[in-house]
Each structure stands twice: as C-alpha cells, then as structure tokens.
Amino acid sequence: MRILITGAAGFLGSHLSDRLIAEGHQVIGLDNFITGSPDNIAHLAGSENFIFYRRDVSEYIFVPGKVDAVLHFASPASPNPQSPTAYFNLPIQTMKAGALGTHHALGVAKANNARYLLASTSEIYGDPLVHPQSEDYSGNVDITGPRAVYDEAKRFAEALTLAYHRQHGVDTRIVRIFNTYGPRMDLEDGRALPNLLKQALLGQPLTVYGDGQQTRSFCYVDDLVEGIVRLLYSDEHMPVNIGNPVEMTLLQFAETINRLTANTAGITYVDARSSRDPQRRRPDITRAQNILGWQPKVDLEEGLRRTIPYFKEKLGLS
Amino acid sequence: MRILITGAAGFLGSHLSDRLIAEGHQVIGLDNFITGSPDNIAHLAGSENFIFYRRDVSEYIFVPGKVDAVLHFASPASPNPQSPTAYFNLPIQTMKAGALGTHHALGVAKANNARYLLASTSEIYGDPLVHPQSEDYSGNVDITGPRAVYDEAKRFAEALTLAYHRQHGVDTRIVRIFNTYGPRMDLEDGRALPNLLKQALLGQPLTVYGDGQQTRSFCYVDDLVEGIVRLLYSDEHMPVNIGNPVEMTLLQFAETINRLTANTAGITYVDARSSRDPQRRRPDITRAQNILGWQPKVDLEEGLRRTIPYFKEKLGLS
Numbered sequence A, B: 001m002r003i004l005i006t007g008a009a010g011f012l013g014s015h016l017s018d019r020l021i022a023e024g025h026q027v028i029g030l031d032n033f034i035t036g037s038p039d040n041i042a043h044l045a046g047s048e049n050f051i052f053y054r055r056d057v058s059e060y061i062f063v064p065g066k067v068d069a070v071l072h073f074a075s076p077a078s079p080n081p082q083s084p085t086a087y088f089n090l091p092i093q094t095m096k097a098g099a100l101g102t103h104h105a106l107g108v109a110k111a112n113n114a115r116y117l118l119a120s121t122s123e124i125y126g127d128p129l130v131h132p133q134s135e136d137y138s139g140n141v142d143i144t145g146p147r148a149v150y151d152e153a154k155r156f157a158e159a160l161t162l163a164y165h166r167q168h169g170v171d172t173r174i175v176r177i178f179n180t181y182g183p184r185m186d187l188e189d190g191r192a193l194p195n196l197l198k199q200a201l202l203g204q205p206l207t208v209y210g211d212g213q214q215t216r217s218f219c220y221v222d223d224l225v226e227g228i229v230r231l232l233y234s235d236e237h238m239p240v241n242i243g244n245p246v247e248m249t250l251l252q253f254a255e256t257i258n259r260l261t262a263n264t265a266g267i268t269y270v271d272a273r274s275s276r277d278p279q280r281r282r283p284d285i286t287r288a289q290n291i292l293g294w295q296p297k298v299d300l301e302e303g304l305r306r307t308i309p310y311f312k313e314k315l316g317l318s
Helices: A011-022 A038-044 A091-112 A148-168 A192-201 A221-233 A250-260 A286-292 A300-314 B011-022 B038-044 B091-112 B148-168 B192-201 B221-233 B250-260 B286-292 B300-314
Strands: A002-006 A026-031 A050-054 A069-072 A115-121 A171-177 A206-209 A215-217 A240-242 A247-249 A267-270 B002-006 B026-031 B050-054 B069-072 B115-121 B171-177 B206-209 B215-217 B240-242 B247-249 B267-270
Touching (some): A002 A011, A011 A026, A026 A038, A038 A050, A091 A115, A091 A171, A091 B148, A192 A300, A221 A286, A240 A286, B206 B250, B215 B250, B221 B286, B250 B300
Parallel strands (some): A026 A050, A115 A171, B002 B026, B115 B171, B171 B240, B206 B267
Antiparallel strands (some): B215 B247
C-alpha cells in the first residue's frame, strides 16, 4: 500500500513508518516539526519507500499521486505544562490539528477511496470515574479545564471520523492510545516514566508526588504499533483501546526503575501536584483481544531495558 | 455597537437581531439558509440597522468594516431524525459549523478586537447523570452516538473559545442554551413542545412516549434573549446556563397544552422511542442569577399563548 502518515516525525508516527516500510509498504510522511523531530526519521532518509514533506496538516494537505491509507497522527501530545511543545502551550495549534487536520486528512481518504485511521487517545476519557475504561465509557472531561484543548479536539476528531464513515462511507478506524513509552519518546513530555527514568539515570532521587499510590499503566511502543497495524488491516470502525492493562502504583514503578538502573539515590516524596493529573487510567482491552487478537507482550522490565540506551544517549551518558 | 450575528435567520438569531436593533445597535446578519429561513428576517428588510449576507460561515467570513461584537449562532440544531434539516441528517455541516465556523468567527473577533459570544447548548451535558446540570458538570456524551455530531461540535467550540480567550485575550462569552420555544421556532424540530402543540391545534390526540413521566423544562424565547443580552454586556468568560428550571413531566405538559388549546382529543400513549432522547435535563441557573441578575419571567401558559398564533399561521389555521 501507499500510506500517508501525518505526524510521521513524532514518537509514534516514526515507529509506525518503520513498521509499515518493513512490511513492504511505501510511506509518505508529513510533519511540521512543531513537536516531531527530524532525528526520528533521519534513518529513513535513504529509503526509497519513504517520502517526506514538511507540512502543517491544519493548513492544507496535498499528496501527489494515489494513496491507499491515511493515518492521522499529527498533534501535540505532551501534558507537561513546563514544556514549550506541550498542548497546554500550543492550545490553538492542538485544536486545529484535531479539527482542521482531521478534516483535511479525512478529505484525502475520501478523495482516494482510501482507508483511514485516526490516532485518538485515552485522554478522551478525561479524569475517569470508571475503571478500567472500556470503549463505551463516555468519559469525564472538563470542557473548561486546560487539558480540554487536547481532550475535546480528539473527541471532536473521533466524532468527525465516524460522521465521514456513516455519511460518506469512508473506511475509517479509530485507535484510543494509552500511555506509551520507548525509544524516540520526548524526554520532556512530562509523564511519570520519562521523568523518573531521567532522574534514575542521572543518579538523582526519584520524585514521587503524594503517597505514590496513584496508578499508571505503560505500554511499550512495539506492542502499540502491533495493535495499530492489526487495526489498520481489520474492518473495525468503532473505537478500539490499545494499551497495557497492567496497573501499578507510582511507588512500585519508581522502585522498579531504581532497581533496573542500579540507582541508589532512593525516592523523594513531595506534595501532590495542584495540576489535575488523572489519578488512575487503565485500558479495558477486551475489544482489542476479541477483534484483533491483540494483547501486549513486552513487560515493563523488558521495555525499560530497551528504552534505557535511548535515554542515556539523549542525556549524553552513553 | 456594530454586531455580527451568524445564523441570523435562525429561530434564536432572528430574535436576537430584533432585540439588538431595538436597543440601537447595527446588526450584520449572516446565514446560508440551510436551516434558517428568509421568513424569519423578512420584517427587517427595510431596516437601515440590519445588513444581511448569505454566507456559509464554515467556508469563510468576510465582514466589510469594523465590528464590535461577534455572536456565533450558526448551526443546525434540530434533533428530529425525520427532519432533513436535523443535525443527524447534516452531520458534517454541523461539525463544520461548530469547528470551522467557530474558528472563523473567533478570527473576526480577534482581528476586530471585538467581544465574542458563542451559542452553546445543554447538549454538551449529553444524557446527564446529575440533576439539575450546573456549569461544572462534565456531562455524559456518547462520542460514537448519532447525537455526537452536534454535542461534540459544541464542546469543541467551547474549548476553542476559551483557548482564544486565554491565548489571544479575546473577550469571549459562552451561553449554554436549554430547550427554548416561541414564534419562529421550527415546527419540525422534533422536540416535545412543537410536536404536541401541532397535534393539539390540529385536534389530534397528543402522542406521549412511555409513561409520560420523563421531564422537560421549556424557556420562552424572550427570556432567553434577555439572558443572552445580559451576558453579552457582562464581563463573564466562563460558560453560563440560560434556561427555565421549571421542570414538568411530559404528561403534565400534554395536559396543559390540551387545556390551553381546548383540544378534546386527549392523549395517546405509545412505546418509548428507541432513540436515546435524554430522560431529564434541567438547568441550574444559579450562575445566571448571581452574575447576570437573570431569571425567566414568562411562565409556560403565557409563553404558549404567545406562541400559538405563530403555530396556527404556519399550520394554515389562522
């Protein structure tokens, strides 16, 4: 297939490009490098199966020639208020990527009679009141809160995708992506995993907020990509959660990281942040198991071992 | 002030135009007549304080000269699956009015340093699990359901409006409009009030679904317009519910209508619809009372008396 990927220079877009090229497809990558990085696709520069255009998909999408699939992954996605590339700090770009970008990407799929896959997110569940989250949960998103620029943009993108499917017969798919980690992730993305892993590799005590009993689930990027590719090849039009349902407390997680990195600096407890980070979020992956025969295979220790060399390189430790 | 109103030929947009012209403002009305009607603004044709352009605000908004305020009211809004102008049947136009239309209207407000008011809706609460609904309730919207094209578009529009306020300092306001009725409403909009009032005026038995114990609250249009104008003149940026909190069962409502119209055909009970109409929705108007000093003044009987002549005319009974 000839596959268009928006956000191809992002963490997930670049891994997806690698995987689809390895399967024999040709990938046309688009990115405006607002949050994606040329480093993530530098290794593809010589490939005859990778064509790259620097584009803002919120403005316009033009693709020379026919495409068979469109994967819309372009969006700021970091929830770190201190990061200049976080969606908090790119609020209007984030909403445009979700609404105008989705509209343009669906237009390309419609014009080409191509299949379409939207990268959605567990953020559409907001601060969930139900655990784990299954796809029929309506979520708990505060429209007026700072996270809404991302959450509501993705909710809108899902609804528009289903509208194109129902109204125009576009062959759409929607993946709801949960917390993912691995090489090429943004070290400053503000989530617990990069924050703690950075501290451990620098020999610092790990910062745990509150009592450390809030939980997280982490999916290794190769597992996520496997799920997305299976969804792309499937005929499923309704949203599918892809993520790792193994839930652990942040305290357990910090202890695992300190052990794997041989960090002896221990843990520092500080007051719970005032920011409204969800206390818990865990995917119900029943649909992915039943429809795609998918479940994650890489456990946290193995995933961290594969991720640590990348972190060391980025931190100048290798 | 020179005031731009999108959706000016709609039920609410036309009443708002009347009111603002009566207060000495100049109104520039835009409408593409997909759901609005030239009839609603025909009486303004001679006014030097009303300028009208036939435009699709999802495409582009150009306004000659300076404007002091932008009121974005353009959107399909009927939840009647049988009506060709319902949002179910204009799903992509509805989502574009909410996303692209809001984006364009905010752009006009930003370029003109004008105040901005978004017409949002009680639909952002979806099928609420909390009664009455106050503005801090996150709602219960099924992203994958047929109503999502309207509900998620309005949620997105609210979040984008707040993003423009926070990021660009645009002087924005958001009104969440609950069930409203009065002259110029769409007789086919599918809500309980026009359905039952039509039947009563035609001397037919009123159709009540299920046991008639589901409740509704109805706001007369003059009350709604008063609340919106007060919000426009205020400095309040966070969403404000405007609606009538007097709740009654559909059975009580049907009996009131039969009495007022002297309809002797009674009531017919039929199976509850399969469509997911909310069972209850009632505004908590504490914020409107405290911030705007507003509350509805027209009770249901008085409002129906003012509405009946319009229905008779439309039904060819006058």
